[in-house]
Structures are given as C-alpha cells and as structure tokens.
Amino acid sequence: MRRRVWITDTTLRDGDHAMAHEFTVEQVREIARGLDEAGVPVIEVSHGDGLGGSSLQYGRSRVAEEELIAAAAEEIRRGKLAVLLLPGIGTRRELKRAAELGAKVARIATHCTEADIAEQHIKMAKDIGMEVHGFLMMAHMVRAEKLVEQALLMEGYGADCVYVVDSAGAMTEPEVRVRVRALRRALGEGTEVGFHAHNNLALAVSNSVAAIEEGAVRVDGSACGLGAGAGNAMTEVLVAVLEKLGIETGIDLFAIMDVAEEKVRPIMRHVPKIDRASLTIGYAGVYSTFLLHAYRAAERFQVDAREILIELGRRQVVGGQEDMIVDVAVELSRRKAEDMHRASEVMW
Numbered sequence: 001m002r003r004r005v006w007i008t009d010t011t012l013r014d015g016d017h018a019m020a021h022e023f024t025v026e027q028v029r030e031i032a033r034g035l036d037e038a039g040v041p042v043i044e045v046s047h048g049d050g051l052g053g054s055s056l057q058y059g060r061s062r063v064a065e066e067e068l069i070a071a072a073a074e075e076i077r078r079g080k081l082a083v084l085l086l087p088g089i090g091t092r093r094e095l096k097r098a099a100e101l102g103a104k105v106a107r108i109a110t111h112c113t114e115a116d117i118a119e120q121h122i123k124m125a126k127d128i129g130m131e132v133h134g135f136l137m138m139a140h141m142v143r144a145e146k147l148v149e150q151a152l153l154m155e156g157y158g159a160d161c162v163y164v165v166d167s168a169g170a171m172t173e174p175e176v177r178v179r180v181r182a183l184r185r186a187l188g189e190g191t192e193v194g195f196h197a198h199n200n201l202a203l204a205v206s207n208s209v210a211a212i213e214e215g216a217v218r219v220d221g222s223a224c225g226l227g228a229g230a231g232n233a234m235t236e237v238l239v240a241v242l243e244k245l246g247i248e249t250g251i252d253l254f255a256i257m258d259v260a261e262e263k264v265r266p267i268m269r270h271v272p273k274i275d276r277a278s279l280t281i282g283y284a285g286v287y288s289t290f291l292l293h294a295y296r297a298a299e300r301f302q303v304d305a306r307e308i309l310i311e312l313g314r315r316q317v318v319g320g321q322e323d324m325i326v327d328v329a330v331e332l333s334r335r336k337a338e339d340m341h342r343a344s345e346v347m348w
Contacts, residue, residue, distance in 0.1 A: 002246055003212075003246070004247070004248045004249075004250070005212055005217050005218065005219060005247055005248070005249060006041045006217060006218045006249075006250075007040060007041065007218075007238060007239070007249050008040075008041075008105075008194075008219075008220045008221075009040045009043050009044065009222060009223065009235050010196075010220050010221070010227060010232060011031055011223045011224075011227075011264060012028055012032065012044060012045040012046075012068070013045055013083075013084055014044075014220075014226070014227035014228055014232055015227055015264075016047055017289050018226050018227060018268065018270040018272055019226070019267075019270070020059065020269055020270070021048065021054065021059045021060060021061045021062060023062065023063065025063055025067055025068060025071045027267055028068045028071050029071050029074070029075050030263050031263050032072040032075040033075040033076075034263050035076075035079070035256075035259055036079050037078075037255060038251055038252050038256040038258075038259055039078065039079075039251045039252050039255070039256075040079050040251055040256070041250060042079060042080050042105055043072065043079050043082065044081075044083065044084060044105075045069050045103075046065060046068075046069065046083045046084050046085075047061055047065055048228065048289060049086060049089055049319070050084040050085045050086040050089055051085045051094040051095060051098060052065075052085075052089050052090035052091060053065075053086075053089055053090070057323065058089070058322065066097065066101060069081070069083065069098055069101045069102070069103060070102070073101055073103070074102075080105050080131070081103045081104055081105070082104070082105035082107055082133075083095070083098045083103045083106060084107045084109055085107070085108055085109065086319070087108070087110060087117045087120075088320065089320075092120065092124050095121060096128065099128050099129075099130055103130065105130060106121070106122075106130045106131070106132050106133070107133045107135055108121045108135060108159070109134075109137055109165070110134075110137065110150075111136075111137055111318050111320075112136045112137060112139045112142050112147060113142060114150075115134065115136065115151070115154050118134060118154060118157065119157045122154065122159055125158075126158040131160050132158060132159045132160050132161075133159065133163060134151070134154030134155075134157075134161070135163045135165050135196070136151060136162065136163060136164060137165045137167045137318075138168060138285075138287065138318055139164045139166060139167075140170045140171050140175060140285055141285065141316065141318075144182035144183075145182070147164065147179055148183060148186045151183050151187060155188065155191045159191065160192060161192035161193065161194050161217075162187060162191065162192075162193060163193075163195060163218070164179045164180055164183060164193070164195050165195075166195075166196065166198055167196075167319070168198065168200065168281055168284075168287060168288055169197065169198030169200030169204065169281060169288055170201065170281075170282050170283075170284075170285040171201075171203070171207060172201070173206060173207055176195065176207045176211050177213075177214050180195060180215060181215065184214060184215030184216075192218055193215055193217065193218070194216055194217070194218035194219065194220070195208055195211035195212075195218070195220070196219075196220040196232075197211075197219070197220065197232060197233045198227065198231070198288045199229070199230040199231050199232065199274065200274065200279060200283075200288065201279070202230075204231075204232060204233035204234075205237055208220075208221075208233050209245070219233070219238065221237075221238045222234070222235055223235050223236065223256070223259050224236075224264045224272075226264055226272060227288070228287075228288035228289040229272070229278045229282070229289070229291050230275075230279070230282070230288075231272025231273075235251075235260070236253070236256045236257045236259075239251045239256050240253055270292070276305075276306055277294060277295065277306060277309060278291055283313075284310050284312070285313050286309050286313045286317070289319065289322075290312065290317075290322070290325060293325045294308045294312075294325055294329075297325050297326050297328075298329065301330060302336075303329055303336060307332055308328050308329050308332060311328045311331075311332065312324065312325065312328060315328075
C-alpha cells in the first residue's frame with residue numbers, strides 16, 4: 001500500500017511576499033482554478049502575513065483580502081481553501097469572515113515559543129467548523145523539547161495538525177528530523193504533524209522528504225517556489241520527487257507543472273532564488289519575509305543587505321519586528337560614515 005501525504009500549496013499566500021502584495025483578482029482566480037484542477041488538496045490564500053496583514057508595516061495589498069479569498073473560493077471545487085492567521089495581526093472577526101467566504105482550513109501561526117497566544121483563535125476556528133493547523137514558526141530557534149511543549153499546547157486547544165515551520169530556511173536535515181520525530185512521538189495519534197520549508201539553503205525539498213520519513217503527513221509547497229526569501233519547496237518538484245519515492249499526493253504531475261509554467265511563472269514580480277541575501281537569511285536564521293524589506297533598507301541607506309540580515313540574526317529578531325530592519329540599516333549606515341570619517345582623519 002502506497003503511503004499518502006497531503007500537500008498544501010501556498011503560492012497565493014507565501015507567494016504574496018514575493019509578489020510585493022500585488023496579486024490581482026484574475027491572477028488569484030487563474031492560479032486557484034489551476035491548482036484545484038491539478039488535484040491540490042489544500043490551497044492557501046491570504047496576505048503573506050496572514051489575515052489582516054495589509055498594512056504599512058507588513059505591506060499593503062493591491063486588492064482587498066476579502067476579494068481575493070472570495071474569488072478563490074468560487075474557483076476551488078475539489079480541494080479546501082485555507083487561510084493563515086497570526087494572532088496580533090489578524091483577529092477573530094477576520095477569521096469568521098474568511099470562513100463565511102468559504103475558507104475551510106485555518107492555519108494559526110505563532111512564534112515557536114508563543115503557542116499560548118493562539119488558544120482563542122484555534123478554539124474559535126474549531127467552533128465554527130474549520131479544520132485547524134497550528135504553525136510553530138522559526139522552529140530552528142528552539143530545541144525539540146521546547147517545540148514539543150508548544151505543540152502540545154496547540155493540540156490541547158484543538159489543533160488537528162501541528163506544523164514544524166522553518167520560516168528562515170535555516171534547518172539542515174538532521175535538525176528537521178529531530179524536531180518532526182519529537183512531535184510525532186509526543187502528539188496523539190489523531191493529531192497530524194506537518195512541515196513548512198523555505199529554500200534559503202537549497203534544502204526545502206530534501207527537508208520535506210526527511211520530515212515525511214519521520215512521520216509528517218502534511219508538507220507545504222508553492223508553484224515555482226514562489227514565496228518569501230529564496231521561496232518554498234516547489235510544489236511541482238515535491239510531487240515529482242514523492243511520486244518517485246512511491247508516496248501518493250493525489251496531484252497530477254503534468255497538470256501541476258502546467259500551473260507553474262503557464263500561470264505562475266509569467267506573473268512573477270520577484271523570482272525566488274538563492275542569491276547573496278537569501279542565502280544569508282538561511283545562514284543567519286532570519287525570517288524569510290525580511291528579504292525584500294532588507295533590500296529596500298540597504299538601497300535607501302547605502303549598506304550591504306547581508307550586513308543587515310546578519311545583525312538581525314544576531315539580535316534574534318522575529319516576525320512582527322519588521323521595524324527593526326530600518327533601525328539596523330540606520331545604525332550600520334552611521335557606523336559606516338563614522339569609520340570613513342576616522343579613516344580620512346588618519347590619512348590627513
């Protein structure tokens with residue numbers, strides 16, 4: 001009997017970062033329809049930073065989030081529509097509205113040490129009939145034992161699945177294995193384990209396979225890898241690799257290739273790739289969504305984006321602290337000016 005895993009495609013959520021929040025209704029319709037026809041079981045749609053994320057701090061969406069969710073809901077007939085919510089950014093009102101528009105899966109995301117702030121959102125999502133996936137972001141920052149403690153909280157609140165989330169694309173295969181294995185052993189049989197990868201160290205697909213081998217039954221991908229940082233595991237590549245390993249996904253390989261090549265690639269504003277900055281994100285363990293913010297700050301203050309990212313990693317800055325990116329860039333620019341001034345004094 002072939003093993004079965006479920007892929008959640010995050011093109012229309014994590015990909016929102018790489019699109020600078022510029023998705024149009026028609027683009028969402030086209031991609032959601034294609035993913036659904038290809039057999040993708042869960043399709044995620046929302047602002048890159050989740051429900052309510054359209055703001056000056058996180059980036060304003062070109063189109064109101066409700067419009068995009070409603071459009072996707074009209075196109076998804078076989079799979080389930082998912083939304084992401086980060087407590088403190090999104091509210092219960094927005095979660096309820098997403099459910100009214102057709103969302104069936106709520107992915108409630110917190111920093112890996114803050115699962116307790118998800119209690120009311122997980123319980124509400126369950127109360128209104130949604131399937132709930134708990135997201136423990138930046139999971140590389142804590143040991144497996146701490147992650148288990150947080151996962152048990154989410155399970156206790158009612159989560160149907162708890163994800164190990166490599167938000168920084170910083171994990172190596174052994175680090176993925178020990179965390180997923182620990183969760184699988186600690187959680188009840190009725191609670192699934194999932195894994196969400198970023199590709200900053202070129203390990204997104206191999207890490208996803210390692211997670212499956214350790215007991216994860218849900219993994220995330222995005223067409224063409226469209227996502228924050230160096231992008232996510234490419235859905236089409238995941239499907240191909242898992243097929244070769246004899247693992248069933250229910251997704252038509254040629255159809256998902258066509259979605260990536262014909263519907264996603266032509267509209268990509270930013271092509272996720274492992275360049276100097278995105279590699280630095282994985283190396284330093286910095287939130288992948290910081291990439292475009294760091295580029296902008298580096299250009300504005302004439303400093304190296306890598307220096308910004310390394311300093312953010314040293315300070316262990318996490319999602320929600322995007323304002324620190326400019327603060328760090330200003331500080332580095334000031335230091336650079338002071339160094340140049342001292343050097344000129346020495347010369348004279």
